[in-house]
Amino acid sequence: MKAMHIAAPGGLDHLVPVELPAAAAPAAGEIQVRVHASSLNYHDLLVASRPGATAEGRIPMADGAGMVTAVGTGVTEFAVGDAVVSTFFPQWLAGRHVPSDFKLVPGDGVDGFARESVTLPATAFTHAPRGWSHEEAATLTTAGLTAWRALVVDGGLQAGQTVLVLGTGGVSIFALQMAKSMGARVIATTSSHAKAEQLTALGADVVINYKDQPEWGNAVLAATGGRGADIVVEVGGPGTLPQSIRACAPGGHIALIGVLTGFAGAVPTAEMMGKQQTLKGLIVGSREHQQDMVRALEQFAWKPVIDSRYPLEQLPAAFAHQQTGQHFGKIVVHY
16 A cells, blocks of 8 residues: 655655555454545644654654445444544543643554555544545544634633634634634634635634734734633744733633744733633543534534645645645645
8 A cells, every 4th residue: 555654864855655565454343444535734744844753664644534444343333434534642532531642643653644544443533524525524633623622622612702713724724613603703813915815704703914913912802892802722832822811801711732833932921810811731632522523513514624635645745835834724635
């Protein structure tokens, strides 16, 4: 089967195609899946682009969607022909005992889905939403579930609340679409006038250009009558967190999910404390969260926003496109 792996010493220049043996027949409790698509996330980019970030020969990509081709004994949840999508933390089925490292995350600590076929425990997958293509479903494992958990699981989103999303990456676009579907008002930020038009077309009620308004936290307050956003989906990290705290309402919730601007920085703790906000870090979610999300998505009329599509062997070019920051929504690879 076709696959891509990261040769020593790592980095995008060493992300190369290989031929591997076909996936093994499933043992008890396992399923074999013909993988048809994956999608790019910032986590995948970090693993693929930084020399030494993972083991030599690692198959990248945390997201995988495809069709069940064989079922091991004892598996009753799936049948041959079912469309499935992978989970980010295969060992985190449910509950509050969260993983704190990436040792078992596909494409990082173990081999991922940049390959045509895999055999894994059935619990490493969920059903894909009915009516979704494999490319659409492949966007859910990381970005879709991160947005869902930020809004619903941790944020407790209610109709009529205001949600702030930052930028136009996969998580932010998912959060916009989900929040609008659940009756929220959405404020979005961008640095591009063209992307501002796209955000408005997707349903954003207010779009703020953060280059034109560097103190965009105050712009959010102005757009909400001084109250602020009830939930902030914070993807930037230290470079944007102070403005997110300013933009967030008293008693509001900030979902810290990104490190796009770095890994550490100053936090205006007095302002956050005075406004009695909650700031919670999160990394994707559990299998149970994903099952809940899939059921919800089947009730919505929209589909994920896919910026561009690349064949598997052009995965390095897909990552190069991601690095430009010009994409709007998800970048997908298919095979």
